[in-house]
Amino acid sequence: MEDLISILVTTIRVSTPLILACLAGLYSERAGIVDIGLEGKLLGSAFGAAVVAAVTGNVWLGLLAGIGVSLVFSGIHGLASINFRGNQIISGVALNFLASGLTVFLGAAWFGRGGNTPPLSGGARFYAIQLPFARELAGVPVIGPIYSGLISGHTILTYIAFLAVPLTAFVLWRTRFGLRLRAVGENPKALDTAGMSVSWLRYKALAITAVLVGMGGAYLSTAQAASFSREMSSGRGYIALAALIFAKWKPYPALGACLLFGFLEALQYRLQGVSLPVIGPVPTQAMQALPYVLTILLLAGFVGRAIAPKASGQPYVKER
Amino acid sequence: DPALVYDGGGKFDASFNESAYNGAEQFKADTGQDYQDLEISGDAQREQAIRQFAARGNNPIVLPGFSWETALRSVAADFPDTSFLIIDTVVDDLDNVRSVVFKEHEGSFLVGVLAAMATETGTIGFIPAFDFSLLQSFGCGYKQGARYIDPDVQIIETAIGTGFDAFNNPGGGTEVALSQIDRGADVIYHAAGGAGVGVLQAAADSGVLGIGVDSNQNHLHPGSVLTSMIKRVDVAVYNAFEDFANDTWTNDVQVLGLAEDGVGAAFDDNNASLITDEMRAAVDDATAKIISGEVVVHDYRTDESCPV
Amino acid sequence: MDAVQSDHTRRPVPAAGESLAIELRKINKRFGPVHANKDIDLAVARGTIHGIVGENGAGKSTLMSILYGFYHADSGEIVVGGAPVTIHNSSDALRLGIGMVHQHFMLVDNFTVLENVILGAEDSALLKPSVDKARRELQRLADDYGLNVPVDAVIEDLSVGQQQRVEILKALYRGADILILDEPTGVLTPAEADHLFRVLRTLREEGKTIILITHKLREIMAITDTVSVMRQGQIVETLATASTSPEQLAELMVGRRVLLRVHKEEAKPGAVLLDVKDLVVADDLGTERLKGVSLHVRAGEILGIAGVAGNGQSELLEALSGMRAAKSGTIRLNGEDVTAVNDESAALLRHKGLAHVPEDRIRMGLVTNFYEWENAILGYHDLPKYGKGLSLDVKAARAEAQRHIEKFDIRPANTDLKTANFSGGNQQKIVLAREMERDPDVLIVGQPTRGVDIGAIEFIHNQIIKMRDAGKAILLVSVELDEIRALSDRIVVLFDGHIVGEADPRTADEGELGLLMAGVSQKGAAQSSEANP
Amino acid sequence: MPLPRWVDVALLPVLNVTLAFLIGGVVVMIVGENPIEAVRIMLYGAFGYGYGFGFTLYYTTNFIFAGLAVAVAYHGGLFNIGGEGQAYVGGLGAILVALAVGGLHWAFALPLIMISAALFAGVWAFIPGYLQAKRGSHVVITTIMMNFIATSMMSYIISRILKPANVNSDESARIDPLTRVPFLSEWVPLLKNTPVNISFFIALLALVGVYWLIWHTKFGYALRTMGHNGTAAHYAGMSNARLIMITMAISGALAGMVAINDTAGAHGRLLLGYVAGTGFVGIAVAFMGKAHPIGVGLSALLFGVLYQGGQELAFTMPAITREMIVTIQALVILFTGAMSNMLRRPVELAFMAAQSGAERSGSPAEEKRA
Numbered sequence A: 001m002e003d004l005i006s007i008l009v010t011t012i013r014v015s016t017p018l019i020l021a022c023l024a025g026l027y028s029e030r031a032g033i034v035d036i037g038l039e040g041k042l043l044g045s046a047f048g049a050a051v052v053a054a055v056t057g058n059v060w061l062g063l064l065a066g067i068g069v070s071l072v073f074s075g076i077h078g079l080a081s082i083n084f085r086g087n088q089i090i091s092g093v094a095l096n097f098l099a100s101g102l103t104v105f106l107g108a109a110w111f112g113r114g115g116n117t118p119p120l121s122g123g124a125r126f127y128a129i130q131l132p133f134a135r136e137l138a139g140v141p142v143i144g145p146i147y148s149g150l151i152s153g154h155t156i157l158t159y160i161a162f163l164a165v166p167l168t169a170f171v172l173w174r175t176r177f178g179l180r181l182r183a184v185g186e187n188p189k190a191l192d193t194a195g196m197s198v199s200w201l202r203y204k205a206l207a208i209t210a211v212l213v214g215m216g217g218a219y220l221s222t223a224q225a226a227s228f229s230r231e232m233s234s235g236r237g238y239i240a241l242a243a244l245i246f247a248k249w250k251p252y253p254a255l256g257a258c259l260l261f262g263f264l265e266a267l268q269y270r271l272q273g274v275s276l277p278v279i280g281p282v283p284t285q286a287m288q289a290l291p292y293v294l295t296i297l298l299l300a301g302f303v304g305r306a307i308a309p310k311a312s313g314q315p316y317v318k319e320r
Numbered sequence B: 001d002p003a004l005v006y007d008g009g010g011k012f013d014a015s016f017n018e019s020a021y022n023g024a025e026q027f028k029a030d031t032g033q034d035y036q037d038l039e040i041s042g043d044a045q046r047e048q049a050i051r052q053f054a055a056r057g058n059n060p061i062v063l064p065g066f067s068w069e070t071a072l073r074s075v076a077a078d079f080p081d082t083s084f085l086i087i088d089t090v091v092d093d094l095d096n097v098r099s100v101v102f103k104e105h106e107g108s109f110l111v112g113v114l115a116a117m118a119t120e121t122g123t124i125g126f127i128p129a130f131d132f133s134l135l136q137s138f139g140c141g142y143k144q145g146a147r148y149i150d151p152d153v154q155i156i157e158t159a160i161g162t163g164f165d166a167f168n169n170p171g172g173g174t175e176v177a178l179s180q181i182d183r184g185a186d187v188i189y190h191a192a193g194g195a196g197v198g199v200l201q202a203a204a205d206s207g208v209l210g211i212g213v214d215s216n217q218n219h220l221h222p223g224s225v226l227t228s229m230i231k232r233v234d235v236a237v238y239n240a241f242e243d244f245a246n247d248t249w250t251n252d253v254q255v256l257g258l259a260e261d262g263v264g265a266a267f268d269d270n271n272a273s274l275i276t277d278e279m280r281a282a283v284d285d286a287t288a289k290i291i292s293g294e295v296v297v298h299d300y301r302t303d304e305s306c307p308v
Numbered sequence C: 001m002d003a004v005q006s007d008h009t010r011r012p013v014p015a016a017g018e019s020l021a022i023e024l025r026k027i028n029k030r031f032g033p034v035h036a037n038k039d040i041d042l043a044v045a046r047g048t049i050h051g052i053v054g055e056n057g058a059g060k061s062t063l064m065s066i067l068y069g070f071y072h073a074d075s076g077e078i079v080v081g082g083a084p085v086t087i088h089n090s091s092d093a094l095r096l097g098i099g100m101v102h103q104h105f106m107l108v109d110n111f112t113v114l115e116n117v118i119l120g121a122e123d124s125a126l127l128k129p130s131v132d133k134a135r136r137e138l139q140r141l142a143d144d145y146g147l148n149v150p151v152d153a154v155i156e157d158l159s160v161g162q163q164q165r166v167e168i169l170k171a172l173y174r175g176a177d178i179l180i181l182d183e184p185t186g187v188l189t190p191a192e193a194d195h196l197f198r199v200l201r202t203l204r205e206e207g208k209t210i211i212l213i214t215h216k217l218r219e220i221m222a223i224t225d226t227v228s229v230m231r232q233g234q235i236v237e238t239l240a241t242a243s244t245s246p247e248q249l250a251e252l253m254v255g256r257r258v259l260l261r262v263h264k265e266e267a268k269p270g271a272v273l274l275d276v277k278d279l280v281v282a283d284d285l286g287t288e289r290l291k292g293v294s295l296h297v298r299a300g301e302i303l304g305i306a307g308v309a310g311n312g313q314s315e316l317l318e319a320l321s322g323m324r325a326a327k328s329g330t331i332r333l334n335g336e337d338v339t340a341v342n343d344e345s346a347a348l349l350r351h352k353g354l355a356h357v358p359e360d361r362i363r364m365g366l367v368t369n370f371y372e373w374e375n376a377i378l379g380y381h382d383l384p385k386y387g388k389g390l391s392l393d394v395k396a397a398r399a400e401a402q403r404h405i406e407k408f409d410i411r412p413a414n415t416d417l418k419t420a421n422f423s424g425g426n427q428q429k430i431v432l433a434r435e436m437e438r439d440p441d442v443l444i445v446g447q448p449t450r451g452v453d454i455g456a457i458e459f460i461h462n463q464i465i466k467m468r469d470a471g472k473a474i475l476l477v478s479v480e481l482d483e484i485r486a487l488s489d490r491i492v493v494l495f496d497g498h499i500v501g502e503a504d505p506r507t508a509d510e511g512e513l514g515l516l517m518a519g520v521s522q523k524g525a526a527q528s529s530e531a532n533p
Numbered sequence D: 001m002p003l004p005r006w007v008d009v010a011l012l013p014v015l016n017v018t019l020a021f022l023i024g025g026v027v028v029m030i031v032g033e034n035p036i037e038a039v040r041i042m043l044y045g046a047f048g049y050g051y052g053f054g055f056t057l058y059y060t061t062n063f064i065f066a067g068l069a070v071a072v073a074y075h076g077g078l079f080n081i082g083g084e085g086q087a088y089v090g091g092l093g094a095i096l097v098a099l100a101v102g103g104l105h106w107a108f109a110l111p112l113i114m115i116s117a118a119l120f121a122g123v124w125a126f127i128p129g130y131l132q133a134k135r136g137s138h139v140v141i142t143t144i145m146m147n148f149i150a151t152s153m154m155s156y157i158i159s160r161i162l163k164p165a166n167v168n169s170d171e172s173a174r175i176d177p178l179t180r181v182p183f184l185s186e187w188v189p190l191l192k193n194t195p196v197n198i199s200f201f202i203a204l205l206a207l208v209g210v211y212w213l214i215w216h217t218k219f220g221y222a223l224r225t226m227g228h229n230g231t232a233a234h235y236a237g238m239s240n241a242r243l244i245m246i247t248m249a250i251s252g253a254l255a256g257m258v259a260i261n262d263t264a265g266a267h268g269r270l271l272l273g274y275v276a277g278t279g280f281v282g283i284a285v286a287f288m289g290k291a292h293p294i295g296v297g298l299s300a301l302l303f304g305v306l307y308q309g310g311q312e313l314a315f316t317m318p319a320i321t322r323e324m325i326v327t328i329q330a331l332v333i334l335f336t337g338a339m340s341n342m343l344r345r346p347v348e349l350a351f352m353a354a355q356s357g358a359e360r361s362g363s364p365a366e367e368k369r370a
């Protein structure tokens, strides 16, 4: 039980940036814009957040800066893919390169630590928060471990990430904005002929993407770790993208996919070096590959064909 | 001018390369002697970098990291008048190359001793960036030291990733450390370069102890870093620059272990409150025994296995 | 056929005093080198139905899209209800009471009807109130006009006829006074079309103005008050419908006389070339769409398959052409069992002498991004004449394409033009040329004239008859009853995956076929015709 | 709006690259260096002398292979992000054979090594292809996952199996010098000490081969049909499933050729993590080259120049670090790839203005009438 709880706690922490990035991707891809640049946005906003938090000592300003960086990235992506009808994948790849170059370049210029930012402490970091009564309930069987051990004790960004899921589902299916968002990703012409601006809507979606992924990036450098270091996003943006496809571009399944991924990762930490009954000691690398292998198997076995929003990846062109 | 080309992790990796950089900076501060340095972005640039420095007359050229060996071999022959220092591997068949290797296992033994004495839960952790021979030798020395104190101590070992990029994943380091802490580890030794920053952070945040590596990392979280396994790459670099300046350069193989003060456990103000006299005594005792040969620390790299 | 009436009454502009719904003045629009609309003047009186006809690519859709604010005119003026207006986008048009049903539906396929109707016309940030209001409003529209649709159904599950109703409902829901319909009947059955026309008449009675684009002159004659003919970006004539004739319109459109009736000799059927027994076929979702169909086609005859769209025609075409495996039953070609076994069966069948003109040229029959010559060999690219071994003989393919262009008068006569840049009629000719020029034994044709102008229709019909006369077995699927009746030597009616009856095109009347298509069996049909003599 | 062809293929790309360099130049100025001097150093480093040129060619070789891998898949409508992992696994195929036939003259060994590398990498790419074809699993996810799996698997194989005991670093044994793919410097003294090897010509052949495959074979025709319209491919009797699997295998095999240049050539042994991002650069190369072999060749060269010239720059101007080079690369990708239409509009307008100007002056009578 305790082991399980602790694996689940790790799961939640590992999943948090994935959830934020995955939901971020959901907004832009639902709007018809493929975002392979999530990786770069995570990295860029992790940098922005850490820099401003380090300089001002205020993590909230850091968070804003992180979001600001990803807004700029989204703006470039929008310019390229909405206004100039460029290839969205190249634009994303370019942003990834840009993030990996600029963060270290600027970081080195500003702090002289080879791109790493100074360690954050005190008000410059997000700390775990205890939910009400967590301490009091800790001793209660079942509820204690689950509420005090599992649910309580995460940073605010984790709670935001989890709340963003129902909120996204609500926005998507219950609001005017959500209806239009889904429409613009499926058939932008339908929206255009109904008298709405495709570009404007896509920019709004990209802005939401930026806010979410910006929080994900800030989580990496100001909550999970306490400074920025080069390439610290280490592939999480790609994993989030995979999770998004896995979840067929839907919010709750997206949560599920990210949690599954986080869980496999957490499990993998536990299983390293473990010797299995029949097989004997398993190479560390085999355990480390486990999350990816299982993802493929699940995908092939159960999930089936993922059909992307029809208009995704294609610039909207009225006149041939 | 002397030249220094960093290994893959880059200049400010908070450990190995940074230590080399510190040595060079120290020499510059002491003597006013300028030097040139460079970071590479891929294996293909290794030879190119050395060759270019050599061609421009930079001398000596310092190459921290075993990955330089191949490139060094092909360049050194073409520039017999240039002196080279390679760290972490032995190139003894060329007569313009000095090699410096460290007995990381001996230093790791000492921090293992401290870990086993500091733990209250009886469980300690080791976190390499990934499964890699050099890092295993750190781990193996650490385990030997810990078991030397307490044969029953539990040691959890968890790698962060699977390749060189694991050195740049402090988030992963944090999570792996937290997962070890959840399993009861209260002293954690990392050999993970930049990702180790996350390990030490997690330890500090959770109120357990971390152990730094390569350079003295005690100051990162005073009171939360038990000690650091220091590897005096800076000294090797400093000495190289100095020897060359004083015309005392030798093309030899230097194996720096405890006896040579090339490795060791770091004690300073930052961890003074954590180290009891008893612990200090045990370290001194182990150091003496290792130097005298009474205790032999096995090097993982000799046979790719660890006895404990 | 009569010559063009010379004494027709010209009514280029509605009589003075008549109130105008819209007026377009000197509208010009270019797409790069294409001058799609040239100095167009058009006036439509309030409370009338105005038809627009013209060849493919004449600029009809472009003109209407300008009125609807989807495109911007390069120059010209738009007057709505007497006042000059600028229409920046569709929402301006909607505000002015202009609604449009596009040639290609502007629906979100995986949305429900309700969602599509409210899209862009929501009242509040939350959907619920809009949805509730739309539900009531749609009920009212259904009652008033007989426009019934399952409001909670997802669009992709609806028939095209229903989808089109949704488009009309969208416009009405937004309070359109002026309704533009761009080829609304291209995909409708006669019954659906009749229903649509009843709705349009009701709307006209209420004072709404309707602009109707269609290729079907019968419809123009039946429902419009005035009609404009477009050719090469210009309006060549605007006439009162009562004072014109289909023949005159056809000539104005094409610039030459067009035979509006198919002329063919008596069929001389030979051996059975295509023989289908108890064919059961399921669609992609596993639903059985053909439930035991048996039929045969002889050399030298055309078998017409009539039926309302969605009764198994698509699956029949796909199964016969080897694209879709059968659950049971057999298909014999020249006596040989050729029932599809894998996803390459289509290629095999082609080589055995079966050609297939698919229902949907854009989705299936063509790669619109390919050059014309590349499409000229689609499906036949692996024949030895297009290259030995692995290699593709581009020259041979181009030569073949050139032959097609000459023989089928495909315009523009350029093998190196992207297929997307050809008009619908010419695209259809590219497909037909490819399939017919292989000289197959059996030709399977789906909806050969969908969205094609009358000049091209005439040509296509003649080609099909020529094939028959050359002793080929032809199976024709079309939702155009006129077409089926004009071309076929025998007609079978498909309903709900069954063949519910067979008819002789020379004797069968429209009513009888209509009943069969609605699922009333032949016996039942006989009874009902007895009941209502 | 159709522009003259030379504008499309030459003028616009040149303008775009210039723009990227202008913006990069601003950054260079911010760090206090002279951008014109920087460009000069870069070009000198890439082309100015034999040594630099050799490296440029060496990088270009890798990027051609990685770019072609992405391009071939793209013509089939498939997005292969897995070049990185495929090249890595291709390295295993290359080293196993190269070590097994150690001592054999390279002329005989090379075909074997190539086949083996192609086979290993091809199989690694075939798996996602198979899953896409038969199970509908999106290749984008599966290739990402396969990259991660490749890293784990190769780490184990290299560190635990291939690594000889007496070697300090985690790498395989060395290939016999006789067997190793020979350096061009053996014949061209100018390229002395550079890693460019015979693989460069293999890469050029691959460009021609892919051109032929895509536009002059029946398979290529089928591939492009599927890429544009899968339903039409099915209608034509092509098996989409089979095409997907074959395409992915070919794409992977091309990525595996990176191992010929690196493992069997430049490095002469299998290094841990040797691909080092080449696979990802391949994505940019392919898209910038519009998936056309000529474009791929040119953009591979552009990247080769950026890599090598950038290295020279980092040497000569210490303020410009390797990250600055990455930044400039990003700008080049952005402006020549994603924002290539930004300058297209103004150029189009300029042409239209010129044209209508010509028209107007040509037919004053018509204007009066209008």
Ligand SMILES: Nc1ncnc2c1ncn2[C@@H]1O[C@H](COP(=O)(O)OP(=O)(O)OP(=O)(O)O)[C@@H](O)[C@H]1O
Pocket (backbone or CB within 6 Å): A169, A173, A182, A248, A249, C110, C111, C112
């Ligand atoms: N989480 C949800 N909350 C509310 N309504 C939902 C939710 N999920 C689905 N629905 C409703 O069910 C309908 C069909 O669901 P479905 O899962 O197909 O979603 P969708 O929006 O159509 O997604 P996609 O565009 O990927 O097909 C949706 O249009 C919506 O009305």
Ligand SMILES: Nc1ncnc2c1ncn2[C@@H]1O[C@H](COP(=O)(O)OP(=O)(O)OP(=O)(O)O)[C@@H](O)[C@H]1O
Pocket (backbone or CB within 6 Å): A318, A319, A320, C031, C034, C036, C054, C055, C056, C057, C058, C059, C060, C061, C062, C063, C103, C421, C423, C424, C425, C451
């Ligand atoms: N968005 C566009 N971009 C470029 N050219 C276009 C566009 N839309 C139409 N055209 C061109 O403008 C001309 C007029 O096209 P339009 O669609 O208005 O014809 P139409 O009369 O509606 O034909 P059809 O009967 O086939 O529907 C054609 O040559 C067409 O190719």
Ligand SMILES: [Mg+2]
Pocket (backbone or CB within 6 Å): C060, C061, C062, C103, C182
């Ligand atoms: Mg039209």
Ligand SMILES: [Mg+2]
Pocket (backbone or CB within 6 Å): C110
């Ligand atoms: Mg759906």
